[in-house]
Amino acid sequence: MKIGWFSFTCSEDSTILWIELMNDNFFKWKELLDIRHARVLKRNNTLKDIDVAFVEGAITTDRDAKKLMEIRKNAKKLVAVGSCAINGMPSAQRNLFDEKLKKEIAFLLVRFNQADKVRSIKEIVTVDDEVPGCPMDEGAFFRTLDKYLQEFGVTNAH
Amino acid sequence: MHIDEYSEGSGGPAHMDGIMHLDKLSKIEGHGSLDIKIKDGKVKYVKLKITENKRFFTQAVLGKSAMALPAMTSRICGTCSIAHLSCCSEAVEHAVGFEPTDQTIMLRKLSLYGMTIRDHALHLYMFCLPDLFGKDSILDFDKSQDEMVRRAFAIKSAGNNLSKAIAGRAVHATFAQVGSFSNIPSEEQVAAVVKELKSVRNYAIEFIELFYDCEFKLERDTNFVSLVPKDYAFLGGEVVDSKGISIPKEEYWDFLNRIIIPYSQASGYNFEGEEFMVGALARMNLNRANLNSRTKADASKFMNVFPSKNIFHNNLAQAIEILHAIDHSVELLESNEFKEEPKTPVPIKAGEGVGMLEAPRGTLYYMLSINGSGRVQYGNIVVPTQQNQICMEKSVLELVEANLDKGKKNIELAIERLIRAYDPCMSCASHFLKINMEGL
Numbered sequence A: 001m002k003i004g005w006f007s008f009t010c011s012e013d014s015t016i017l018w019i020e021l022m023n024d025n026f027f028k029w030k031e032l033l034d035i036r037h038a039r040v041l042k043r044n045n046t047l048k049d050i051d052v053a054f055v056e057g058a059i060t061t062d063r064d065a066k067k068l069m070e071i072r073k074n075a076k077k078l079v080a081v082g083s084c085a086i087n088g089m090p091s092a093q094r095n096l097f098d099e100k101l102k103k104e105i106a107f108l109l110v111r112f113n114q115a116d117k118v119r120s121i122k123e124i125v126t127v128d129d130e131v132p133g134c135p136m137d138e139g140a141f142f143r144t145l146d147k148y149l150q151e152f153g154v155t156n157a158h
Numbered sequence B: 001m002h003i004d005e006y007s008e009g010s011g012g013p014a015h016m017d018g019i020m021h022l023d024k025l026s027k028i029e030g031h032g033s034l035d036i037k038i039k040d041g042k043v044k045y046v047k048l049k050i051t052e053n054k055r056f057f058t059q060a061v062l063g064k065s066a067m068a069l070p071a072m073t074s075r076i077c078g079t080c081s082i083a084h085l086s087c088c089s090e091a092v093e094h095a096v097g098f099e100p101t102d103q104t105i106m107l108r109k110l111s112l113y114g115m116t117i118r119d120h121a122l123h124l125y126m127f128c129l130p131d132l133f134g135k136d137s138i139l140d141f142d143k144s145q146d147e148m149v150r151r152a153f154a155i156k157s158a159g160n161n162l163s164k165a166i167a168g169r170a171v172h173a174t175f176a177q178v179g180s181f182s183n184i185p186s187e188e189q190v191a192a193v194v195k196e197l198k199s200v201r202n203y204a205i206e207f208i209e210l211f212y213d214c215e216f217k218l219e220r221d222t223n224f225v226s227l228v229p230k231d232y233a234f235l236g237g238e239v240v241d242s243k244g245i246s247i248p249k250e251e252y253w254d255f256l257n258r259i260i261i262p263y264s265q266a267s268g269y270n271f272e273g274e275e276f277m278v279g280a281l282a283r284m285n286l287n288r289a290n291l292n293s294r295t296k297a298d299a300s301k302f303m304n305v306f307p308s309k310n311i312f313h314n315n316l317a318q319a320i321e322i323l324h325a326i327d328h329s330v331e332l333l334e335s336n337e338f339k340e341e342p343k344t345p346v347p348i349k350a351g352e353g354v355g356m357l358e359a360p361r362g363t364l365y366y367m368l369s370i371n372g373s374g375r376v377q378y379g380n381i382v383v384p385t386q387q388n389q390i391c392m393e394k395s396v397l398e399l400v401e402a403n404l405d406k407g408k409k410n411i412e413l414a415i416e417r418l419i420r421a422y423d424p425c426m427s428c429a430s431h432f433l434k435i436n437m438e439g440l
Helices: A011-034 A062-074 A083-087 A091-096 A099-111 A140-150 B066-075 B081-096 B102-132 B143-167 B189-212 B249-255 B280-290 B293-302 B313-334 B382-404 B408-422
Strands: A002-007 A034-038 A052-056 A075-081 A130-132 B018-023 B032-039 B044-052 B223-227 B240-241 B256-259 B268-271 B351-359 B364-370 B374-381 B435-438
Touching: A002 A011, A011 A052, A011 B102, A011 B143, A011 B364, A034 A052, A034 A075, A034 B408, A052 A083, A052 B102, A062 A075, A062 A091, A062 A130, A062 B032, A062 B313, A075 A083, A075 A140, A075 B081, A099 B044, A099 B081, A130 A140, B032 B382, B066 B081, B066 B364, B066 B374, B081 B351, B102 B240, B102 B268, B102 B408, B143 B189, B143 B313, B189 B293, B189 B313, B223 B280, B223 B351, B223 B382, B240 B249, B249 B256, B249 B351, B249 B364, B268 B313, B268 B382, B280 B313, B293 B313, B364 B382
Parallel strands: A002 A034, A002 A052, A052 A075, A075 A130, B032 B435
Antiparallel strands: B018 B032, B018 B435, B032 B044, B223 B240, B256 B268, B351 B364, B364 B374
16 A cells, blocks of 8 residues: 655654554555655655555645645545644644734744644545544554555555 | 765766755654755855744743643654653742652653653664665665664664653653652563563664764764763753853753744754754763763773764764663663652742753753743743754755765765754754755
8 A cells, every 4th residue: 555644733743653653563564555755764755646645733834735735636545643633733722822922923924934824634635534642543543544454455454 | 074975876066056955854853944055166055944834832831831831842842742741840840849759750760761762763773774774764674684673663662662651652641740740650561661671772782883883974063062960861960061161950041042043943042152062962972971880881882982073973872872771771660669659739839940851852941930820921942953953054064065076966865864963853943854955
């Protein structure tokens, strides 16, 4: 199964947990998964022809929103991973700032081309599945991975 | 540093003027980019941009309950969340005048050791190891290297499980809190963790040798700064630099100069007005005498390079720190009994407090001001990558200037390798790396 692992604005906790899960699953996943895009693990990445894209983080810029749409276009299935991707929080905490704090950070939003509002993944693209948690729940991740391994005709891994 | 050992080809001539843009540096924690302008065969500027989008934690903490704050600020960073959790807890404790028990301090040290083993292993074995073998990724190692890869994951797993036993989880731990731990590890858990740590000890020594034999080199005359606890436990001690300054942590901020870097989403810092470096290399240069005796016994032959000004020795220092974290953890776990303690309530009162510790990537500083209702009035957080940012930028400039004739592709790979040696964490500093190089 061809997968991509993508990260937007967040603490990358689910990415770290995914790599921790490799402690016991690396060689199995090496056989079952073709990791086509994972910046955290490799330099030579491709967006082409991805079966399942796992996306972590919230969307804070229009540029990232475009990147997310590009990922969606190239992936048959898209899974939002972790709290920031699913509901925006805590990366979206600035959406809840009072007027005084909003004024305080306004110049930084302009300087770094940040969108007025931080958005979750499903506010921008269609999401097929969600793996909740901060970081993601391990059991929910394995269940989702198994589901797609079966769907794409790969032997059940767990 | 010379980069002609690269085998991927020159990538073409490197003598044209323009901007080099390195986009999305790989195998680091977070997102960043680098713009390099070259004109008339000289590097005009290097701009290291931390492009991890701001999440405004410094503003978001205002008005929040100080007791709930550590669980919130641990979300600044996934991989070093235990460092943020512990440092923030210490700042709150100091602000309200609460002294944790010796057992709590020991559990905090053990949770930091678990994180350090896991995080250094992530950096060294997942991010840097492929560079040593001319591979792009750990995914590219062949069957003959399976045992080495298995051993790398075994070490990382031992750190992960140490954190789980002590702090509940390796990422965004659940047991650590202001003043105490909500769970005490059972005898069975301690025995299992000790067994696993002992089982990977020899592997850790093998990897030290691998990084010791690595010939990557870029020497810089810079100042090194770290806390120097007497047991090298990443917690406690005074702040020391290479020039002989020794100050209590409460005064650290007075020695820092915040540098606004307009193109980066994080501020940089100077120490005493000059660039400096924090992290494993700084710790090894300044505090190696306090490494665990077993570590010194087995790693002494690899420590003759310290003190070192070779930035790539940050990797060797991390490899040695993994062994130290294993040895000292085993010692602490085997020589202590962990018992439920009476819960002493942490008082809610006004005050200011500093928390400071050695995170895997270097010195982490928290200063909090809390009002009489236990709400945060002010928060200041300084993370390691911000402190190394200016040093990183200057290192890249030196690297590019010395290798302008080596071709764009080779230069890009060498820049990534160099920045990776600093082990930056862009989630903390605000993510990592795109490089724009004008002139190539």
